[in-house]
Amino acid sequence: MSKSLILRIIVAIAIIGGGIFVIMKDEPRPPTGDINSIQPLPEQDNP
Numbered sequence: 001m002s003k004s005l006i007l008r009i010i011v012a013i014a015i016i017g018g019g020i021f022v023i024m025k026d027e028p029r030p031p032t033g034d035i036n037s038i039q040p041l042p043e044q045d046n047p
Helices: 003-025
Strands: none
Touching: none
């Protein structure tokens, strides 16, 4: 095998492996629940 073919194979494996690593590490987290809670504003003394 030529050196350029081996280099291309190594680069392809690195790119595919990096993509899989990013996808597996970037798991979506469930929301904390603070988004849906609505609290009234505190009353002001003299607006």
